[in-house]
Structure formats: structure tokens, C-alpha cells
Amino acid sequence: MTDETLLETRGLTKEFKGFVAVDNVDLRVKRGTIHALIGPNGAGKTTVFNLLTKFLPPTRGTIHYKGSDITRDNPADVARRGVIRSFQISAVFPNLSVLENVRVALQRKSTGSQFAFWKSDKTLDKLNDAALAILDRVGLKDFAQVHAGALAYGRKRTLEIATTLAMDPEMMLLDEPTAGMGHEDVDRVRDLIKEVAKGRTVLMVEHNMSVVSGICDIITVLQRGAILAEGPYAEVARNPQVIEAYMGT
Ligand code: ADP
Numbered sequence: 001m002t003d004e005t006l007l008e009t010r011g012l013t014k015e016f017k018g019f020v021a022v023d024n025v026d027l028r029v030k031r032g033t034i035h036a037l038i039g040p041n042g043a044g045k046t047t048v049f050n051l052l053t054k055f056l057p058p059t060r061g062t063i064h065y066k067g068s069d070i071t072r073d074n075p076a077d078v079a080r081r082g083v084i085r086s087f088q089i090s091a092v093f094p095n096l097s098v099l100e101n102v103r104v105a106l107q108r109k110s111t112g113s114q115f116a117f118w119k120s121d122k123t124l125d126k127l128n129d130a131a132l133a134i135l136d137r138v139g140l141k142d143f144a145q146v147h148a149g150a151l152a153y154g155r156k157r158t159l160e161i162a163t164t165l166a167m168d169p170e171m172m173l174l175d176e177p178t179a180g181m182g183h184e185d186v187d188r189v190r191d192l193i194k195e196v197a198k199g200r201t202v203l204m205v206e207h208n209m210s211v212v213s214g215i216c217d218i219i220t221v222l223q224r225g226a227i228l229a230e231g232p233y234a235e236v237a238r239n240p241q242v243i244e245a246y247m248g249t
Helices: 047-050 075-080 088-090 098-111 121-138 151-166 183-197 210-213 233-237 240-247
Strands: 005-016 019-025 029-031 033-036 060-065 081-085 171-175 201-205 218-223 226-231
Touching: 005 047, 005 201, 005 218, 019 060, 019 226, 029 151, 029 201, 033 047, 033 171, 033 210, 047 171, 047 201, 088 098, 088 151, 088 171, 098 151, 121 151, 121 183, 151 171, 183 210, 210 233, 218 233, 218 240, 226 233, 226 240, 233 240
Parallel strands: 033 201, 033 218, 081 171, 171 201
Antiparallel strands: 005 019, 005 029, 005 060, 218 226
16 A cells, blocks of 8 residues: 555535535545445435546545546546446446456457457457456356356456456455355455455445455545545444444445
């Protein structure tokens, strides 16, 4: 971890027809950290992700990435800068094999398009090798030839991480990577995130406190669109306002 700020929002605000979903948020994500965004349902976490990846324009406020103002970028610009959100490309293609899904993501990284199908055999071999290396890293190598649609839920979510990784992001945005998983899958995915976060920066929305406390360096707690508390888990977990926000929902 360094002190360098990678992503910074100032006064980030999103209103939907007068309803303030994200309220004047100043968020700073430091390079090399795993940063969690937590909060009760409706707190504005997904909207913050949508604003950061430019799926939604802010009503007010600015977003800077590595010092550049990206407030007016479009989603493709943000991805080109190296900020990749898991579901953007996790549109896991169910009828393609696990290997092909990762290959598509790799092609997209190298060509900027997921529809670059015409490749020489040599290029395809290289892509296959690279895809297999990624599957090996995430523990899905044995499933390379399985249709993605046939994977069990936990493995499908792992494939999302694999396709995100294939884009070689500088910053990964993970949206509830362990949601709906059993204990074993949660532990596996938690360890995997820690592993793939090496040399990158991760911002994740996560509800599972064992994941948050286990791997996250900094936690930002949102409530009704605003930052309620921020800091390392131990500090945030004993904040009376945070305790009340969670008990009260
Ligand atoms: P979280 O991800 O923390 O559960 P969301 O960001 O999904 O919260 O939602 C925050 C608030 O904004 C909620 O009250 C939600 O109903 C509202 N909201 C989100 N998207 C829209 C939209 N497109 N139009 C109107 N209200 C929205």
C-alpha cells in the first residue's frame, strides 16, 4: 500500500428526480489497497459504482483517476484507463466454454473489441495458453471445456473474476463477489481476491463481514447516500453510528 490516491471523488452526488441516492461523497481509494464499500440496502453502493464506471452521469461532483478528471468519460474510456468492473465483462456467455469466455475477455483487452473473431492459429494458441494460465490461477483449469452456463454458482462467480483479470485491470471494481455463496465458496473467493489484488487496487461492494474484515484495508460505510464512517475494519466495526445503522435495518 502507498499513500498515492488512485481514485478520488469530490462532492459526488446523484439525484433521481429529486431523491438524493448519493450525497456529496468524497471517496479516496489509495493505490494497492483493497477497499470495501459497505452499507445497508439502499445506501447507494450500486449507484456509486455506476457513477465511477460512468454508467450514470453524476448530478454534481467530480471523479479523478490518477489525477485526471474522468467525470465526463464514457464507460469505454474508463475501461481503457484500466478501471474494470466485474459485471461489465462478466456477461459470462453461457453457451461458450469457460476457456472461450476468458479468451473473449483477453481478445477484448488486446483489441478493444469482443468481436474480433478472425485470428491466425498461432494467435489463437497464444490466447488459449494465456486463458489457461488465468484459469489455473483462479482454480478453474479443470473446467476449461465446460459450458459456462453449466458451472455451479460459486464457480460462475469465480469465472467473472477470471474474465475481469483477463482484462489486466489496474483497478478492479467487484460488485458483491461472494453474494449468495456457501461458506466454502466464500473462503475460496476471499483468498482469490486477495491473491489477484496483488499489484492492483480493488474497490468492492461486499456484505460478508468475514470477507471485509479478512482482506480489506479500508472500509467506507455508506448510509442514505452519504459516508457514515471510514477506516480499517477494527475501527469502523466499533463505531456506534455504524453499529446502529446495521442494527436499525
Ligand atoms: P445499494 O446498492 O446500497 O443497495 P442503490 O445504489 O441501489 O443502493 O440505491 C440507492 C437508492 O437510490 C435506493 O433508494 C434506490 O431505490 C434509489 N435508486 C437507485 N437507482 C435508481 C433509479 N434509476 N431511479 C430512481 N431511484 C433509484
